[in-house]
Amino acid sequence: MAFFSATAGLTAGEPENVHVLPTPPSLEHFQALFEKSPFTRTLNLSDTLVLTGVAQLDGKPVATLIDTEDGQSIAISETPNERGWKMVEFTGLNDLEVAVAAIAFESGEVVRIRYDRERIKSTAQRLKFKSQARAQQAAAKARAQSSGGGPAHGVPQERVAMLKKIDTRELPKGYNPGAGRNAEESHKLHQSYVDRRMGGMSPQQKGAVGQLWQQKVAVDPNMKNRGASFVRIMEHVAEHVPK
Structure with a gap:
C-alpha cells in the first residue's frame, strides 16, 4: 500500500516546516476594495440626474442638477462638493438645450448629464x-x-x-x-x-x-x-x- 505525504518530496537535511500551502493574504491585499467597494457605489446615477441650469462664477461654470428620485438640487463646479462630485467638463455654455456637464463621482466614474425639460416637469409634478x-x-x-x-x-x-x-x-x-x-x-x-x-x-x-x-x-x-x-x-x- 502506498502512502503519500506532503513532506515526501523533501530531501535529506531540508527542514520539515517548509510551506507547502499558499500564504494567506494579508489585509493590505484588500485595501483597494475597502476604499472603493463595488457594493456601495451608486449605480445608474446618470438615469436620475438632470441638468437644470448653469452660471459662471469667476469665469468658471457652475452647474445645477436635480435628482429626479428625491427632488434635491445639487450644485457642481470644478471643486468637489460635499458628496465628492466635481465637474470635469462643460460644453454648450451659451445654450442649455444642448449643454452637457461631465461629472466625476467620488468613485472615479464619469457620467455626462444633459438638460431635459420634460423630465424636470415630470419630477416637479410628482413631488407636487x-x-x-x-x-x-x-x-x-x-x-x-x-x-x-x-x-x-x-x-x-x-x-x-x-x-x-x-x-x-x-x-x-x-x-x-x-x-x-x-x-x-x-x-x-x-x-x-x-x-x-x-x-x-x-x-x-x-x-x-x-x-x-x-x-x-x-x-x-x-x-x-x-x-x-x-x-x-x-x-x-x-x-x-x-x-
Missing part, C-alpha cells in the same frame, strides 16, 4: 403630488383629532361603501407603472395612462372622477397606493357615468 398627499393626510389627522377620533370626513356612508367596492376592482391591463426602472419612470407610466384615459372623458365624467377622488382622500388619507386608487376610480367612472 407627494406634497399634496402629505397635506391631505395632515388635514385628515387634524379633523379626526377635533372630532374625538370619530369619522370627521362628512362623506355619506353609501358613498364610503361605494369607494370600498371600487377598491376591490382589478387594475386595467394597460396600466403597469411597476415596469418603470425607478420612481421617475413609474410616475411617467402612471401619468401617461391617466392623461390618455382622462382625455377621452366628458366634462361630466371628469367632474365625477374629481368628486370621488376628493371623497376617497377624505375617507382614506393614508391609502397605500394613491395612483392605483385614482385609476380604479377613473375606470369606475368610465364604465358607470354616461358621457
Whole structure:
C-alpha cells in the first residue's frame, strides 16, 4: 500500500516546516476594495440626474442638477462638493438645450448629464403630488383629532361603501407603472395612462372622477397606493357615468 505525504518530496537535511500551502493574504491585499467597494457605489446615477441650469462664477461654470428620485438640487463646479462630485467638463455654455456637464463621482466614474425639460416637469409634478398627499393626510389627522377620533370626513356612508367596492376592482391591463426602472419612470407610466384615459372623458365624467377622488382622500388619507386608487376610480367612472 502506498502512502503519500506532503513532506515526501523533501530531501535529506531540508527542514520539515517548509510551506507547502499558499500564504494567506494579508489585509493590505484588500485595501483597494475597502476604499472603493463595488457594493456601495451608486449605480445608474446618470438615469436620475438632470441638468437644470448653469452660471459662471469667476469665469468658471457652475452647474445645477436635480435628482429626479428625491427632488434635491445639487450644485457642481470644478471643486468637489460635499458628496465628492466635481465637474470635469462643460460644453454648450451659451445654450442649455444642448449643454452637457461631465461629472466625476467620488468613485472615479464619469457620467455626462444633459438638460431635459420634460423630465424636470415630470419630477416637479410628482413631488407636487407627494406634497399634496402629505397635506391631505395632515388635514385628515387634524379633523379626526377635533372630532374625538370619530369619522370627521362628512362623506355619506353609501358613498364610503361605494369607494370600498371600487377598491376591490382589478387594475386595467394597460396600466403597469411597476415596469418603470425607478420612481421617475413609474410616475411617467402612471401619468401617461391617466392623461390618455382622462382625455377621452366628458366634462361630466371628469367632474365625477374629481368628486370621488376628493371623497376617497377624505375617507382614506393614508391609502397605500394613491395612483392605483385614482385609476380604479377613473375606470369606475368610465364604465358607470354616461358621457
